[in-house]
Amino acid sequence: MCFLLGLLGSCQSKKQPDDHHHYHTTSDSGQTTGPVAELEKQVLAVHDSMMLQMTDFMRIQEEVSVKVEKSDRPSREKGQQVLRQLKQADEVMMDWMHQYKGDTLQQLDQEKALDYLKIQQEKVNSLSRLMRQSFTDAQNYLKE
Numbered sequence: 001m002c003f004l005l006g007l008l009g010s011c012q013s014k015k016q017p018d019d020h021h022h023y024h025t026t027s028d029s030g031q032t033t034g035p036v037a038e039l040e041k042q043v044l045a046v047h048d049s050m051m052l053q054m055t056d057f058m059r060i061q062e063e064v065s066v067k068v069e070k071s072d073r074p075s076r077e078k079g080q081q082v083l084r085q086l087k088q089a090d091e092v093m094m095d096w097m098h099q100y101k102g103d104t105l106q107q108l109d110q111e112k113a114l115d116y117l118k119i120q121q122e123k124v125n126s127l128s129r130l131m132r133q134s135f136t137d138a139q140n141y142l143k144e
Contacts (some may be wrong), residue, residue, distance in 0.1 A: 039117040085134040
């Protein structure tokens with residue numbers, strides 16, 4: 001998991017209403033065709049798919065918090081661990097968004113832009129897996 005954390009960080013785009021996370025509607029690089037634009041679209045599509053799930057992510061975090069408060073010690077400890085995972089995933093998402101520099105892609109040559117985006121794709125895919133796993137763990141905890 002530390003590896004996943006080391007990989008992950010932000011994009012500068014429109015703010016989603018009533019949320020502290022961001023989503024994308026267009027390419028930040030300004031490029032509309034070519035391999036750089038295509039790879040950037042793929043990276044942002046993963047990010048945007050996660051953003052669409054943030055309401056559910058925050059809701060389940062609240063449900064776990066409520067259950068933790070009402071639970072006996074063994075269940076409370078497990079719930080606290082689940083909460084830490086959920087919060088960690090949210091922080092990693094925010095970190096990724098803050099470190100993502102899509103607006104600078106047009107300043108790079110194609111090779112460097114593609115290299116940068118390949119790294120970002122690895123990071124955002126790792127982030128997506130982390131968020132899905134923490135969400136699944138939270139769902140399982142709530143079923144117990």
